[in-house]
Amino acid sequence: MPRTSRFRRPMLDSAVAAHEKRMAPLLAPEPADPAGRRRVAQENDAAVSAALGIESPATASEVRTVAVDGHPDVRVRIYWPGDEPASSDAGLPILVYFYGGGFTIAGIDWVSWDARFRERARDAGVIIVAADYAHAPENRYPVQPEQCWSAFEWTVEHAEEIGGRRDRVAVGGASSGGDLAAAVTLMNRDRARHPIALQLLENPALDLTIGHADMRGISAGMPGVIVRKAGRSLVRQYLGDDTSKARHPYASPMLAPSHEGLPPALIITSELDPLRGDGEAYARALSASGVPVTALRFIGQTHGSLGSTGFVPAADVAHRLIVSELRALHQAGAE
Template sequence: MSFTKKDFHRPQLDSAVAAFEARIAPLLAREPRSAAGRRKVAQENDDRMSAALGITPRSTASADHLVEVSGHPDVRVRVYWPDESPAEAGDGLPAMLYFYGGGFTIAGIDWVSWDARFRDRAHDSGTVIVAVDYSHAPEVRFPAQPEQGWAALEWLFAHAEELGIDAERVAIGGASSGGNIAAAVTIMNRERNEHSLRLQLLENPALDLTMGHADMRGISPGMPGVIVRRVGRMLVRQYVGRGRRTARDPHVSPLLAASHTGLPPAWICTCELDPLRGDGEAYARALSAAGVPVTAVRFIGQTHTSLGATGHVQAADSAHRAIVAELRALHRAPITRTAETPVGS
């Protein structure tokens, strides 16, 4: 087979992703239109897929806590420790507050795939993961979710010592809609208490809910951009309602904040065949322009969900190792730069 120069610039789906999608497709029931019905079927799909793929959460220690949220529904958080026993007070482990992805409407910490992912990350990185089971839209809408995230962050810092966490080694992270909430909470933290956050780790984050930065160039011809935009707008309406002004709120669209100065250093990954690629890469540029240290990684040939296919897609395994490396870096003292410190040293 011969290739032209254009072939090397045309987005192509990773063959491992194509094989993985073909394998799981027969396992997935079609989701209904209603939010509650879609949520139920999506969890059943996750159960079937996890069983077929042999995904079994490792037996590391965990504990659930209910966090009070003023003016909004209380929120459950689950603490994942790296080993089979909980850390003890004073152990001083790093931690990451994390928000799962699910378009603001589905998924949760009880999904087998997410529970397994949190346990693997905690174990492999030696980091405590505190996962936030935020409320689903449209039954509960903005601003409940970022306020729940803020309450969970406050709770983490208030209980860090007893959880075996070093309050000077805390990160915040999220995927997709969870990345949106994580980024919103970092802005809220700057506005409110300014807790010490060492890192924001964002995976395929949705950061502009006006969809002004959505990038349709990598979408497969089988999924036209007009359909992607229609689904995206539906999810946004379920989360924030129909008000266009609300979608520009920096707690809804962190990319549109008037300033990004003073936010935590960031590690952001995007995928070539994901319309949210534009959000993540624009946010990386905005942070860099504001003087925030940032690393942005684009995974070629990957889709919005394929980096979750660890053990089946090489790029997903690479993403896991990269995230683990970022979390392991929390064990080290932070790098402090002065005017005399050369860039790149």
């Protein structure tokens, strides 16, 4: 009988491969300049969403503008789970969330992100406050973490006004937004110590020195040197030319001197994503510091495939998992 190796090369999930093949003809090439790339990326998001029939559920929402000390104001959009804004005595859990886009693209107005926020709010019965933080390279660190911190503080201060409870506030983010979410938990520990019930990190970037990137799972057709080069390009746009900034804890939460006193965490990673190294290393660092943490790696998934709910079965599972964690906040606040 043929021998079966215990160390088989990771393979792309067939559902992801089919979904990517379907989307490829819909995507226009992105130009090199940041503003042009951002514009075309949003147009691609709208085109793909229209072709796939992705629509935002008709749930209540409202945009507010939050002042940020020493930095540009930040827009936040409040998403309620029902057709009307929650009453001030509703006592709902709140998730403060930061979108992903490599610090350079995406936002709360993208069709895909708006639909995701509305679906999660509706399915989990929670309020989501999504921050539309500024893009690099036009705005660079520390603008983004300070904007996200101000969005979080605003949410805590106005929790009851928007129908929530300040002892049932969670913080979350995906990719670069996961970096910002983790930074906010560190800032909160250092500055205010508001109760945070959960930190939800989805394929997060947590070490901007690229020191924890794991290239073992990526395709042989995409050499690690190319992936690292692309990562460093995004980091340079975000941090500028001063490479020492990448070691600041609020830029690279993985490199913080201590992770003690941080909130419980759910960290989701994907097998075919170099950032799985960041997420899994952070899970170990949190656990070693006494922080309750659950980390799950989705086999055969890529950096963005878990956002493809309705088209990739693993993405549907990830959605149900996240909704379940958010629903649990109805029963118990932060310790």
